[in-house]
Amino acid sequence: MFWLDPYFPVYLMVIAPGVLLGIYASIKVKSTFARASKMPTQRNWAGKQVAQEILNAEGISDVSIEPTQGYLGDHYDPRHKVLRLSPDVYNGRSIAAAGVAAHEVGHAIQHARGYAPLSLRNTIVPVAVFGSNFSWIMIIAGLGMGFMKLALIGIALFTMVVLFQIINLPVEFNASRRARQALVAHGLTTQVEDREIGKVLNAAAMTYVAATITAILTLIYYLWRSGLIGGRR
Numbered sequence: 001m002f003w004l005d006p007y008f009p010v011y012l013m014v015i016a017p018g019v020l021l022g023i024y025a026s027i028k029v030k031s032t033f034a035r036a037s038k039m040p041t042q043r044n045w046a047g048k049q050v051a052q053e054i055l056n057a058e059g060i061s062d063v064s065i066e067p068t069q070g071y072l073g074d075h076y077d078p079r080h081k082v083l084r085l086s087p088d089v090y091n092g093r094s095i096a097a098a099g100v101a102a103h104e105v106g107h108a109i110q111h112a113r114g115y116a117p118l119s120l121r122n123t124i125v126p127v128a129v130f131g132s133n134f135s136w137i138m139i140i141a142g143l144g145m146g147f148m149k150l151a152l153i154g155i156a157l158f159t160m161v162v163l164f165q166i167i168n169l170p171v172e173f174n175a176s177r178r179a180r181q182a183l184v185a186h187g188l189t190t191q192v193e194d195r196e197i198g199k200v201l202n203a204a205a206m207t208y209v210a211a212t213i214t215a216i217l218t219l220i221y222y223l224w225r226s227g228l229i230g231g232r233r
Protein backbone atom coordinates (compact mmCIF):
# COMPACT_ATOMS: atom_id res chain seq x y z
CA MET A 1 0.00 0.00 0.00
CA PHE A 2 3.09 2.20 0.16
CA TRP A 3 2.69 3.03 -3.55
CA LEU A 4 -0.29 5.19 -2.55
CA ASP A 5 2.33 7.56 -1.16
CA PRO A 6 3.44 10.00 -3.92
CA TYR A 7 6.88 10.17 -2.29
CA PHE A 8 7.38 6.41 -2.57
CA PRO A 9 10.63 6.74 -4.62
CA VAL A 10 12.09 8.99 -1.90
CA TYR A 11 11.15 6.35 0.67
CA LEU A 12 12.96 3.69 -1.34
CA MET A 13 16.09 5.85 -1.54
CA VAL A 14 16.07 6.56 2.20
CA ILE A 15 15.72 2.91 3.23
CA ALA A 16 18.06 1.55 0.52
CA PRO A 17 21.13 1.10 2.81
CA GLY A 18 19.07 -0.95 5.28
CA VAL A 19 17.46 -3.03 2.54
CA LEU A 20 20.82 -3.75 0.87
CA LEU A 21 22.35 -4.77 4.20
CA GLY A 22 19.30 -6.96 4.79
CA ILE A 23 19.75 -8.69 1.43
CA TYR A 24 23.44 -9.23 2.16
CA ALA A 25 22.62 -10.55 5.66
CA SER A 26 20.02 -13.02 4.40
CA ILE A 27 22.43 -14.38 1.76
CA LYS A 28 25.10 -14.68 4.45
CA VAL A 29 22.69 -16.47 6.82
CA LYS A 30 21.67 -18.95 4.12
CA SER A 31 25.24 -19.83 3.15
CA THR A 32 26.48 -19.97 6.74
CA PHE A 33 23.58 -22.19 7.80
CA ALA A 34 23.93 -24.45 4.76
CA ARG A 35 27.59 -24.99 5.61
CA ALA A 36 27.08 -25.43 9.37
CA SER A 37 24.15 -27.81 8.78
CA LYS A 38 26.56 -30.31 7.26
CA MET A 39 29.02 -30.11 10.17
CA PRO A 40 28.39 -32.74 12.83
CA THR A 41 29.05 -31.92 16.47
CA GLN A 42 31.73 -33.87 18.29
CA ARG A 43 29.19 -35.52 20.62
CA ASN A 44 26.64 -35.99 17.85
CA TRP A 45 23.90 -34.48 20.00
CA ALA A 46 20.58 -33.33 18.59
CA GLY A 47 19.65 -29.69 19.21
CA LYS A 48 17.21 -30.69 21.96
CA GLN A 49 20.03 -32.52 23.79
CA VAL A 50 22.35 -29.55 23.47
CA ALA A 51 19.62 -27.34 24.95
CA GLN A 52 18.90 -29.78 27.77
CA GLU A 53 22.59 -30.17 28.64
CA ILE A 54 23.05 -26.39 28.92
CA LEU A 55 19.91 -26.05 31.06
CA ASN A 56 21.14 -28.85 33.36
CA ALA A 57 24.63 -27.39 33.58
CA GLU A 58 23.23 -23.94 34.39
CA GLY A 59 20.94 -25.42 37.06
CA ILE A 60 17.73 -24.37 35.29
CA SER A 61 15.18 -27.11 35.91
CA ASP A 62 11.84 -25.36 35.27
CA VAL A 63 12.20 -24.85 31.51
CA SER A 64 10.81 -27.50 29.16
CA ILE A 65 11.79 -28.11 25.54
CA GLU A 66 9.20 -28.75 22.83
CA PRO A 67 9.33 -29.21 19.06
CA THR A 68 7.45 -26.59 17.05
CA GLN A 69 6.42 -26.37 13.43
CA GLY A 70 7.78 -23.98 10.89
CA TYR A 71 11.14 -22.99 9.53
CA LEU A 72 13.09 -20.71 11.92
CA GLY A 73 10.20 -20.71 14.38
CA ASP A 74 12.64 -21.22 17.24
CA HIS A 75 11.98 -19.15 20.33
CA TYR A 76 11.93 -19.09 24.09
CA ASP A 77 8.51 -18.41 25.61
CA PRO A 78 9.12 -16.73 29.00
CA ARG A 79 5.42 -16.87 29.98
CA HIS A 80 5.25 -20.65 29.89
CA LYS A 81 8.99 -21.22 30.36
CA VAL A 82 9.11 -23.32 27.22
CA LEU A 83 11.88 -23.54 24.66
CA ARG A 84 10.30 -24.23 21.27
CA LEU A 85 12.62 -25.55 18.60
CA SER A 86 11.83 -26.11 14.91
CA PRO A 87 12.18 -29.73 13.64
CA ASP A 88 15.55 -29.03 11.97
CA VAL A 89 16.95 -27.69 15.22
CA TYR A 90 15.14 -30.06 17.60
CA ASN A 91 16.32 -33.19 15.82
CA GLY A 92 19.28 -31.81 13.87
CA ARG A 93 22.72 -33.06 14.82
CA SER A 94 24.81 -30.27 13.37
CA ILE A 95 26.69 -27.16 14.39
CA ALA A 96 23.83 -25.06 12.98
CA ALA A 97 21.22 -26.88 15.10
CA ALA A 98 23.43 -26.73 18.18
CA GLY A 99 24.02 -22.99 17.69
CA VAL A 100 20.33 -22.09 17.31
CA ALA A 101 19.31 -24.35 20.23
CA ALA A 102 22.03 -22.83 22.42
CA HIS A 103 20.98 -19.28 21.47
CA GLU A 104 17.39 -19.95 22.56
CA VAL A 105 18.68 -21.39 25.84
CA GLY A 106 20.59 -18.11 26.13
CA HIS A 107 17.19 -16.36 26.40
CA ALA A 108 16.10 -18.88 29.07
CA ILE A 109 19.30 -18.10 31.01
CA GLN A 110 18.59 -14.36 30.67
CA HIS A 111 15.12 -14.96 32.06
CA ALA A 112 16.36 -17.14 34.93
CA ARG A 113 18.99 -14.56 35.89
CA GLY A 114 16.58 -11.61 35.69
CA TYR A 115 18.31 -9.85 32.79
CA ALA A 116 16.44 -6.51 32.70
CA PRO A 117 16.52 -5.73 28.92
CA LEU A 118 14.69 -9.03 28.26
CA SER A 119 11.75 -8.07 30.48
CA LEU A 120 11.76 -4.57 29.00
CA ARG A 121 11.64 -6.09 25.51
CA ASN A 122 8.81 -8.44 26.46
CA THR A 123 6.83 -5.54 27.95
CA ILE A 124 6.98 -3.60 24.66
CA VAL A 125 6.09 -6.61 22.46
CA PRO A 126 2.26 -6.09 22.37
CA VAL A 127 2.57 -2.39 21.42
CA ALA A 128 5.30 -3.20 18.89
CA VAL A 129 3.19 -5.91 17.24
CA PHE A 130 0.17 -3.59 17.06
CA GLY A 131 2.40 -0.77 15.80
CA SER A 132 4.04 -2.82 13.06
CA ASN A 133 0.61 -3.95 11.81
CA PHE A 134 -1.24 -0.62 11.85
CA SER A 135 1.16 2.33 12.11
CA TRP A 136 1.96 2.58 8.39
CA ILE A 137 -1.69 2.66 7.29
CA MET A 138 -2.43 5.40 9.86
CA ILE A 139 0.58 7.38 8.65
CA ILE A 140 -0.09 7.00 4.91
CA ALA A 141 -3.84 7.58 5.29
CA GLY A 142 -3.28 10.47 7.70
CA LEU A 143 -0.81 12.22 5.43
CA GLY A 144 -2.73 11.43 2.23
CA MET A 145 -6.03 12.80 3.54
CA GLY A 146 -4.55 15.56 5.64
CA PHE A 147 -5.47 14.09 9.03
CA MET A 148 -2.29 15.15 10.76
CA LYS A 149 -3.34 13.78 14.16
CA LEU A 150 -3.86 10.31 12.72
CA ALA A 151 -0.43 10.47 11.08
CA LEU A 152 1.18 11.55 14.35
CA ILE A 153 -0.43 8.71 16.29
CA GLY A 154 0.87 6.34 13.61
CA ILE A 155 4.37 7.82 13.88
CA ALA A 156 4.28 7.48 17.68
CA LEU A 157 3.26 3.83 17.29
CA PHE A 158 6.00 3.23 14.75
CA THR A 159 8.50 4.83 17.14
CA MET A 160 7.58 2.06 19.60
CA VAL A 161 8.36 -0.52 16.90
CA VAL A 162 11.79 1.07 16.37
CA LEU A 163 12.36 1.22 20.12
CA PHE A 164 11.52 -2.46 20.39
CA GLN A 165 14.02 -3.34 17.68
CA ILE A 166 16.76 -1.24 19.29
CA ILE A 167 16.22 -2.88 22.70
CA ASN A 168 16.08 -6.26 20.97
CA LEU A 169 19.65 -5.97 19.63
CA PRO A 170 21.57 -6.19 22.95
CA VAL A 171 19.11 -8.90 24.06
CA GLU A 172 19.97 -11.00 20.99
CA PHE A 173 23.73 -10.46 21.20
CA ASN A 174 23.68 -11.16 24.93
CA ALA A 175 21.72 -14.43 24.44
CA SER A 176 24.32 -15.67 21.96
CA ARG A 177 27.16 -14.65 24.28
CA ARG A 178 25.59 -16.43 27.26
CA ALA A 179 24.96 -19.53 25.15
CA ARG A 180 28.55 -19.76 23.91
CA GLN A 181 29.97 -19.04 27.36
CA ALA A 182 27.84 -21.81 28.87
CA LEU A 183 28.81 -24.31 26.17
CA VAL A 184 32.52 -23.59 26.63
CA ALA A 185 32.43 -23.29 30.44
CA HIS A 186 30.72 -26.67 30.85
CA GLY A 187 32.94 -28.38 28.31
CA LEU A 188 30.06 -29.05 25.92
CA THR A 189 31.86 -27.67 22.85
CA THR A 190 35.39 -27.61 21.52
CA GLN A 191 37.08 -24.38 20.52
CA VAL A 192 36.62 -25.19 16.84
CA GLU A 193 32.91 -25.80 17.40
CA ASP A 194 32.59 -22.58 19.37
CA ARG A 195 34.09 -20.63 16.47
CA GLU A 196 31.66 -22.19 13.98
CA ILE A 197 28.69 -21.59 16.28
CA GLY A 198 29.85 -17.99 16.56
CA LYS A 199 29.73 -17.61 12.77
CA VAL A 200 26.17 -18.98 12.63
CA LEU A 201 24.90 -16.76 15.45
CA ASN A 202 26.64 -13.63 14.17
CA ALA A 203 25.14 -14.13 10.71
CA ALA A 204 21.69 -14.46 12.28
CA ALA A 205 22.26 -11.34 14.40
CA MET A 206 23.18 -9.34 11.30
CA THR A 207 19.63 -9.78 9.97
CA TYR A 208 18.34 -8.11 13.17
CA VAL A 209 20.83 -5.26 12.71
CA ALA A 210 19.68 -4.75 9.11
CA ALA A 211 16.00 -4.78 10.13
CA THR A 212 16.68 -2.22 12.86
CA ILE A 213 18.57 0.09 10.49
CA THR A 214 15.71 -0.17 7.96
CA ALA A 215 13.18 0.67 10.69
CA ILE A 216 15.20 3.70 11.87
CA LEU A 217 15.49 4.97 8.27
CA THR A 218 11.75 4.43 7.78
CA LEU A 219 11.07 6.48 10.91
CA ILE A 220 13.32 9.27 9.58
CA TYR A 221 11.36 9.17 6.32
CA TYR A 222 8.03 9.39 8.20
CA LEU A 223 9.32 12.35 10.23
CA TRP A 224 10.46 14.11 7.06
CA ARG A 225 7.26 13.22 5.18
CA SER A 226 5.08 14.61 7.94
CA GLY A 227 7.12 17.81 8.15
CA LEU A 228 8.38 17.14 11.66
CA ILE A 229 11.99 17.32 10.42
CA GLY A 230 13.60 18.89 7.38
CA GLY A 231 11.22 21.87 7.11
CA ARG A 232 8.73 20.26 4.68
CA ARG A 233 5.05 21.01 5.15
Ligand SMILES: [Zn+2]
Nearest residue numbers: 103107172175
Ligand atom coordinates in the same frame (compact mmCIF):
# COMPACT_ATOMS: atom_id res chain seq x y z
ZN1 LIG B 1 17.07 -14.66 20.12
